Amino acid sequence: MSAARLSALICASALIAQSAWAEEAFVTQLRLPARSASVDAFAWRDSRGVSVEGAALARLGISPPPGARVHLGDVAGLAYVELESAAAIVITCSAACYPSRRIGVAEAARV
DSSP: OOHHHHHHHHHHHHHHHHHHHTOEEEEEEEEEGGGTEEEEEEEEEETTEEEEEHHHHHHTTOOOOSSSEEEGGGSTTEEEEEEGGGTEEEEEEOGGGSOOOOTTHHHHHHO
């Protein structure tokens, strides 16, 4: 293998490895004080912020956008603060975070 090709392969693998290291995984507790709820979850930090599994948000009663992992900044009406000393993320939500419900829909469907 030529020295130029070897050098190119080393540079390419360094670029791939660098992008893989750009994301940090950690375990945290998601807290939603308004509902007195919390769940332990895996989270990932990257250049866009923190992302979690959509199922973890659903367990808190929050309606996550589609996808297995969701950036917290992509959830409408959600704000969060990281408490590194407590290994927790405290979430506040407006009504836009929660699934919409219609009163009387079940009754109207039976008629």
